[in-house]
Amino acid sequence: MKLFNITNELINNQEVIDKVIHHNAGAVSVFIGTVREMTGEKQTRYLEYEAYVPMAEKQLEKIGDEIQEKWPSAKTAITHRIGTLQISDVAVTIAVSTPHRQDAFEASRYAIERIKEIVPIWKKEHYSDGEEWIGNQKGTEKYPEGRPERIEK
């Protein structure tokens, strides 16, 4: 059972949740990212995700390690989907269990923020009027120090 994985298949939320439920968990915070149709005035028709798969899985594991360090009794599982996704499809499911609820919420939120910082996955929006790689691909903003904040080597 892989706690951190990238998949081409539909994500089964319950499968991710089951990976973190155990006898001393009292709370599970699950975050599910889904494909939204409207972003401001722009209408998404579908999305494509690609990943540097082996490194992305390692980086997801690293996020799990960071969570373990910050919230020692947390257990984390993350599945991110790649390929072509339609509106309302699940792109990512994060589950974190902890004995008490506050930690679960905080750790789950931490996980999604970190995914957006350090995991090599890219999203291309296919809008009704064109397409675009998301995430400052044009180099108009620079990462501080040439790398995303908080990346540790």
Added chain:
Amino acid sequence: MKLFNITNELINNQEVIDKVIHHNAGAVSVFIGTVREMTGEKQTRYLEYEAYVPMAEKQLEKIGDEIQEKWPSAKTAITHRIGTLQISDVAVTIAVSTPHRQDAFEASRYAIERIKEIVPIWKKEHYSDGEEWIGNQKGTEKYPEGRPERIEK
């Protein structure tokens, strides 16, 4: 499809999640409360929940209304189980979808806090060495103003 309900059956998390997924949701924050074995030194064998069912469902709906007011584009579903629950069983599942993730986390957390304040559900712990109704049943603490904070009439 009832968005807010009390049930005697096992909770199907995905069913609750499905109630809030829609084309302009981009984030779903799910909170799952499970039965934890250890609380400090105390070992739980199993739990019993009871509810004032019709009022509890109304109060859950009220929480949904409060969320709608605070986060207008949120959609909320809550299922709470009653009866006898074993270790790791799901007692409550809350799902909140929003266009953006921050609101989903905040609203989901708001929902669980409010459940613990205003919804007439009671938990009896069956420990390895005795049993206890949880929630200050002995009257050793008084609610401010004789009622839980933030209850509005």
Added chain:
Amino acid sequence: MVQILLFASLAQQAGTRKISLELDTPVTIEQVRDHLQNQLGQLTGIENALIAVNEEYADLTVEITKGDTIAFIPPVSGG
């Protein structure tokens, strides 16, 4: 006739969850509560219970009338 509902530790102490009461005149919830304790003996914690009338939280001073359902709600512990 009014219905009185008890839950959790209150129901356990009373040995019942539901009591029917004949009312001659309108009474306050406080009076109902006193009456209950005369009938059933001391119910520990009832002073601290919230009150719901017809499934809505209400004050002790509310007058109840025929057909009402009064619930004594010990501190809740769901979630």
Added chain:
Amino acid sequence: MVQILLFASLAQQAGTRKISLELDTPVTIEQVRDHLQNQLGQLTGIENALIAVNEEYADLTVEITKGDTIAFIPPVSGG
């Protein structure tokens, strides 16, 4: 021989995701990057891409050696 991996907009511009490069002597990633642009033309955004060597983030100044895999990682947008 080293492997160079391109992703997202960089792969799209380059028309390929994977390039093999013969190395005579150890070179820095910066030199690899310059070489790539000589070969493929200007890749918009490559200046801003992070670098991973063998699946770990690395600095531009790192020297690479035979068998290494160098990935150019445009700003990520998962989640």
